[in-house]
Amino acid sequence: MAEKKIRILLAQFPLENHNRGLIAVAGLLRDAGMEVILLGNAVSNRIIDTAIQEDVDVVGISTYCGGELALGKELMKVAEKKGIKDRTAFVLGGIFPPSDAPKLEAIGFSGTFPPSASREEIIAGVKAAAAAKK
Amino acid sequence: METGIAQKVLAGDVLAASRLMRGLEDEDANAIEQLKTLYPHTGKAYIVGVTGSPGAGKSSIIGCLIGIFRRRGLKVGVVAIDPTSPFTHGAILGDRIRMQQYNIDNDVFIRSLATRGWSGGLSKATISTIHVMDAMGKDIILVETVGAGQAEVDIVRVADTAIVVLTPGMGDEIQMMKAGIMEIADIFVVNKADIAGAEELKEELKVMISMKPHLPGQWQPSVALTEAVCDRGTEELATEILKHKEFLGTSGDMTEKRRARAKLELIDAIESSLMNYIYRNIDKGDYLEGLIEDLTRRATDPYSAAQRIITQLSQQLEPGYDAVTNSSGKPADRNK
Structure with a gap:
């Protein structure tokens, strides 16, 4: 019997320019036994469409250039509209003002990972986010 | 569910x-x-397989084809397969990243699959994923195999049209004579056509094709030159795919292909049902583990072990056995 595997989509908002963080996280999640779907830069509509088609447990957003709160809200709005808010978890990592972390959680990101987050913290955070949606 | x-x-x-x-x-x-x-x-969608070495441009070509087929009014499905790690069982599914040129609409559905231990270039769920897309009403389904070497040729069992993507600089004509992937193409694509050697590769492929005995009424593989990153040559490729589709329709080869596929699906289904039965009903108490132990010590051989399992299986099967409920209930229960 096949075991239930965690599927996660990794994406960035359109203006993000650095993808090293996303690639590093993709590698460590793969090594933790997850199936990681890479999308790269995309608008909210495409991120949510992809999350639907791939039936991922978690959507992970990598952010560096700011504006993550506004764009995060937009992403959640699309997720709500397209009906995946209750079946998909959202997490976010990268560089953002520490004071934004509670606000991000309030709008629906169940995990936020600052640059200091360790490999173990990221893996555990993703697993917890996925488990909360099953 | x-x-x-x-x-x-x-x-x-x-x-x-x-x-x-x-x-x-x-x-x-x-x-x-x-x-x-x-x-x-199901059975209505046309299935196109795209295979070739890692980095040859399979995903980029599919990315172009999605847009072209959409403009021609077809509903498009894509199944993109990438390898699962044999060590951690994780996977990076990175084909989609190259397929973002198309406009988001409800008539494109892309699904990434990991091989999950399957060899041959596909994953076990490939055919069932295709069936779901087919039932959703997709007209054409593009299936991208894992980056293939020489022998990952399972795609030929699944696809109506098999496309093999090559790039210049991959070896001489001896490589072309080898069995396997070079034999399965209905259409060859020479991608990265701006690189030196592309025209030569095209000519070599044409020579290879012309050296094979060609019976009248048989499809002769064609060769397309593309530069997928700038969408060059891809319209012609799309046209060639549809030409092959038409050929299969008129020559009767389509019926033949679908029949062969039905047979394989049946055998796959029997195999997996049987294996499930064995895991659930015979493997109790680490029976298989014990056999594996015996095999490792050379205390038995795999052929006798398999025959023992089959014997046990046939003794367990009662007239009332139902493979759906996987129980040996009374015959009346079977109609549930």
Whole structure:
């Protein structure tokens, strides 16, 4: 019997320019036994469409250039509209003002990972986010 | 998994369709029940396989083809397969990143699959994922294999048109004579056509094709030159695919292909049902582990061990056995 595997989509908002963080996280999640779907830069509509088609447990957003709160809200709005808010978890990592972390959680990101987050913290955070949606 | 998913898929519900694909990949029993309901609605989509070495440009070419087929009014499905790590069982599914040129619309559905231990270039769930897309009403389904070497040729069992993507600088004409991937193409694509050697490769392929005995009424593989990153040569490729489709329709080869596929699906289904039965009913108390132990010590051989399992299996099977409920209930229960 096949075991239930965690599927996660990794994406960035359109203006993000650095993808090293996303690639590093993709590698460590793969090594933790997850199936990681890479999308790269995309608008909210495409991120949510992809999350639907791939039936991922978690959507992970990598952010560096700011504006993550506004764009995060937009992403959640699309997720709500397209009906995946209750079946998909959202997490976010990268560089953002520490004071934004509670606000991000309030709008629906169940995990936020600052640059200091360790490999173990990221893996555990993703697993917890996925488990909360099953 | 809730019931009634099949009806939702037929009505075009993408959430239901993707959840069903997940269930099929995870071998959920109810998902297979749903697929039974969908099966009569499948068999309409045209299936195009795209294979070739890692980095040859398979995903980029598919990215171009999605847009072209959409402009021609076709509904498009894509199944993109990438390898699972044999060590951690994780996977990076990175084909989609090259398929973003198309406009988001409900008539494109892309699904990434990991091989999950399957060799041959596909994954176990490939055919069932294709079936779901087919039932959703997709006209054409593009299947991208893992980056293939020489022998990952399973795609030929699944696809109506098999495309092999090559790039310049991959070896001489001896490589071309080898069996395997060079034999399965209905259409060869020489991608990265701006690189030196592309025209030469095209000519070498044409020579290779012309050296093979060609019977009248048989499809002769064609060679297309593309530069997928700038969408060059891809219109011609799309036209060639549709030309092959038409050829299969008029020559009767399509019926032949579909029949061969039906046979393989049946054998796959029998194999997996049998294996499931063995895991559930014979493997109790680490029976298989014990046999493996014996094999490692050379205390028995795999052929006798397999025959022992089959003997045990046939003794266990009672007249009332039902493979659906996987129980040996009374015969009346079977009609449930």
